Amino acid sequence: MSILAGSAERFAYDRDAQAVGIVHLGIGAFHRAHQAWYTDLALDRGDCDWAITGVSLRSGDVADQMNPQNGLFTVTERDGAGERNRVIGSIRNVLVAPRQREDVFAALAAPGTRIVSLTVTEKGYARKADGRLDFDLAAGGFYPLVAEALERRRNAGQPGLTLMSCDNLAANGLQLQQLMTEYLAQERPELLQWFEDACTCPSTMVDRIVPATTADDRAALAARIGVSDEAAVFTEPFTQWVVEDRFAAGRPRWDVVGAQMVADVAPYESAKLRLLNGAHSALAYLGLRRGHTFVHEAIGDPAIRPLVEELMRREAAPTVAAAPGQDLSGYADSLLLRFANSALNHRLAQIAMDGSQKIPQRWLETLAAASVEGRRCPAILTALGAWLSHVRGDNGPVDDPLAGTLARLWSEAGMSGIVGAVFGRSGVLASEWTPDAYDCGEIERSIAAKSLTHPGSLSPHLTSLNQASDK
Template structure:
């Protein structure tokens, strides 16, 4: 993060020594951090982890008996260097600013992280930490793209240069899979029980996917280790949910000027949080249910509900809102037309595909989503929402299209989702909104997306020919007929995004 431009004289620097000096209305850890040990090692310490899992651990630690479940963070990327430095300076403490829809703000200090290892400086220390018998759970937030699978086939990408490097140099790995393999190999050879690998990423069946990807890597490396991991290591599925925007200088200034805390990398989040976890751990687990999480035997229906409604809803607002000229989620959904479009998409095209969930009323859930998206105190940028769309949309929206096509091939309910996909094509092709303002696009596949989308003028189905993302949609007439109409409308510069959305809603009666 950038430095504070102005530091008030009364503001207190966040660190362990200053905890007792912080303002009394700031919630601070009520446990002795010096007595914690890191039973959890977390790879990918981003804003979401610090607003979600680390918060649950902090809550659990408030009650005696969970001292073994502190967190050691791991940064594998050079981009994590700044975070590593800041966390060390702050004794791994950070502020969590919880913003409610009604304007209420809760400020708390999270103390559950007790160490952070920066892999580019010392890879062996990371392997040793993962291999330490003290480590019981290794959790991940490495983003959808970090799992290294082909979105269309689900197969592990063995052509990735970093994966090729790790298979040949397992003692000096680069990727998550390389580090996990090196550590599990050491544990197997030294007779140490394995750790549970727990994905906290927004991927349906995230535990199953993590296991498949890791085993695909290990299969190329060591047959004996493959068998041991396959039989001994647990990979619980989990559904995670909490909207966590990117930290801004404004967040830092708020803490310094209004609260009186100098924190170089605070986290802002909404008040809503949910964590549903498959109760499948091979080496003990924290009692997260005491902190508000939910352990279940099957996470699948919860995952599907969240990914197809919340995450897909974000993408609907993100892509259409970006082309219209909006900047944030709340700005988009407080527009009545956008709210109506989103609700119709959820009601007509997604809900009929969802399972019944005990204890969850889908109507209430969708109402809550609209309220959460509308939170004026969470300025979640559309650029962040659209980040790495190529890793998100196949699961969030394209699978919904495929399921609706299979359910009713002659007249599938796909029009609203298809307009979003056509908008993604325009977004990737023109890279500007409908007023010509440049868009901030960040996607590992950005060049490929642009290359295919830019051929749309000559071939309306060009974008769909990225089969890794769209599968066989380009060959399904019942889809391409709808898609080509959507492309015609989106690319018609005389038509606004709102007029296209309104026409689509009118056509549905």
């Protein structure tokens, strides 16, 4: 039975009349709950020819879920007031790059395609520790696909593309442009000038909490709406999308349905990465260490919540150059409410994955900015200690592209040298922040606190935390 036969709210536009205008690389749950959701609403407001072809870069699981459903799926918003379900019609089909490579090239090079968007996660950009492109890793990712499509478009006299990163990277558009330029300079130098002249890479900030869907979620949804949806996604009511309005060949009217089109994404991006994502990662590693499973459990822990508030309000927020009207204190308030949403069941282990790719922009950039201003960040240092404990294996198997490297560093450097081996000037995560003696001591104290199990255990540290943050 079609999803359209269920009781969920649905779109009103003629789906079959919509041509594909967007190809999305990395079609996971977040894209379906965010960009595809916005595009569905824009099509419902009268936009035309902005349907989406999704591309899975590795696994065929999403294609196997969505293609039998003709690309249809539901987005369910959950909070204390209940659930709201909507059928999304903006995705036309899903291709699997390893087994449909020529079809992917054709979709990217099609005359109607104007935007190529990406949610490939931080590690999907194949960056070295210094931010430059790792060509060995890039060869197995999206770079060869996009480069081939660009060449076909140029040779056919077609317009350039907008390459739009929707991943949690600082200045994600600029980073994508620089990395793509590096790739083309080595692999297809004849395309460099055309890429620079005809294509754009706008920056974006995306914000919506989307936990992994479980079998129980799908079963409960089927009972609620009367049909089964193998591609269902579940999320919170809150959503935000801030986009640099710089497109090569037009865009959907996302601004009509709630997206913010701006000249400079940086203030919103910094706030999201340093407050929301920074707090999320702290909740993950501190929460797992204390035996919690979900975000709402961790934020409800009186030993953790003060650290998270400290991180957001007194450490991260002062490093953000807020845009006019951007209320960082109010933003922190709203984040605490969102974290406490027990209807989401957002797993800490999901957030904890790939930490080595996340903490540079979530924590290390805040530490660098605060250091310039002469301020300490003991809450972030405490979280760094919890992360180092995590990658040592204290919480179980480590899911991180640098898991082997970090395990070796722990074995070679031990407690007395691990901070320098990871974060020092020659460390595997060297950055503009270099830990001094105070920083090393706070991180080591956090690592040693791994056995703390009762809510009052961290309260002596909170006293020093408040004193240190005034320095």
